[in-house]
Amino acid sequence: MRAFFVLAISFGLLSKAYTQQNLYEDTFNGGVVGGGYSLGIDTSGTGNFSVSIPTGSTIRQAYLLAGRVGPAPDLTLTLNGTPFTFNSSNAFTGPFQTNYGGDSAVHAIDVTASISPATTAYTIVAPTQSSVSNKYVEFYLYIAFNNAALPSVTSAVFCNDADLNVITKSWTLNTTTPILTANPVGFAVFGGYAGSSTDSEKVTVNGTDLGSFYGPDFNAAGAYGAMAGFQYYNNTLTGYGDDNADQVIFGPDALSNIQAVIPNATTSIPVIFRNNANQIDNHIWTVFLTSSGSAVSSSPEIAVSGNSVDITNGDAAPSLADHTDFDSTAAAGGAVARTFTITNSGTGDLTLTGTAPDYVTLSGTGASHFSVTAQPTSATVASGGGT
Known part of the structure; x- marks a missing residue:
């Protein structure tokens, strides 16, 4: 000084x-x-x-x-x-x-x-x-x-x-x-x-x-x-x-x-x-x-979105905003297409458990009325990635 x-x-x-x-x-x-x-x-x-x-x-x-x-x-x-x-x-x-x-x-x-x-x-x-x-x-x-x-x-x-x-x-x-x-x-x-x-x-x-x-x-x-x-x-x-x-x-x-x-x-x-x-x-x-630091988690964290809107885990209320509401279509031959994205916000790899090539499967009431037309190309979603 x-x-x-x-x-x-x-x-x-x-x-x-x-x-x-x-x-x-x-x-x-x-x-x-x-x-x-x-x-x-x-x-x-x-x-x-x-x-x-x-x-x-x-x-x-x-x-x-x-x-x-x-x-x-x-x-x-x-x-x-x-x-x-x-x-x-x-x-x-x-x-x-x-x-x-x-x-x-x-x-x-x-x-x-x-x-x-x-x-x-x-x-x-x-x-x-x-x-x-x-x-x-x-x-x-x-x-x-x-x-x-x-x-x-x-x-x-x-x-x-x-x-x-x-x-x-x-x-x-x-x-x-x-x-x-x-x-x-x-x-x-x-x-x-x-x-x-x-x-x-x-x-x-x-x-x-x-x-x-x-x-x-x-x-x-x-x-x-x-x-x-x-x-x-x-x-x-x-x-x-x-x-x-x-x-x-x-x-x-x-x-x-x-x-x-x-x-x-x-x-x-x-x-x-x-x-x-x-x-x-x-x-x-x-x-x-x-x-x-305390241990930094190396576990995956899945998130699913439709129409670029996150779908909350356990959400049972269909919504047009996140495309979980498929709206109406003709009874004979009609179809509605929706695209959903899986992302991994965790620090470890996320593994989809379906059997190749069907990595994503459908279950629950009315599952037979739906089908997956485009599957992910891999069972693994890297940290920060999406499919």
Whole structure:
């Protein structure tokens, strides 16, 4: 952070209950990786970082995040040569106050379509901005990937949505999915400034002091921008660069395994960030919470529709809307044709039990009045498929 001294503050700045917005939460077979770059007090710069995604993976979700202080003009940077523009349309939270300007925000751009699982090295190039205060300061790439060969993982992304110009910042990380502690639980901070051991940010999770983070980060301009680079898959948390996968947060290591400090299956984690110098100048933009997930079902799930309308299981009321009502036809030689679609919304293959080639058979009262004129070509309906 810049060497400013706060001569006087009101008691209203000492502590504030904070709100966070959940950008993303999901449980899936695969993993997550993340890394970033800080400009610190520089107005432009280039940052490089690496990630590791296992072979056979596909990209599930990816976000390029930025922390903005003050009413900065639009910024177009490049990620591996591809331009992305941060502007008011992708401000996920805010406006909130910082020591370096009001109208601050956390921005998020969905870059899923631009990310390849084969890419391991990333370069962020941020062009010159006119001010060290009203600018986009820190940047972070978060990637969630699918891989059926890996155990399930639960990942949540929490973005700040309250004033940062306070000494103590109290968060509560609320999840919809219980956080399991049988394996490591990754707590990764995307922060900014905190430029020295004196002007550092102490982190307390569920009443346990994890330590304090401060720069210089290995991937920051000057002594600024402590943020956690990490990966989580195969029930293993790994830190990148100067980040370690133990419980301790110290210096540029802004990653912690909080497995031992939270109760199993909790859905609410209290977190406190406090400036050790009683100043109001550091930033906490985002926290990434990652753990082993509950088992993801690999069972099939059948759905049947007629006329593009779902037919509810056990529905005994014929309807023209879903074509289960065949309406009327001539008694002699008349016929009414209807088409029904079988889909599989589960994660495992669906097997039709009829004997080939009659995979679909009819039964029940009046079954003899109906016939199947076009059978599915296979007994197997793959996950996400239909016939």
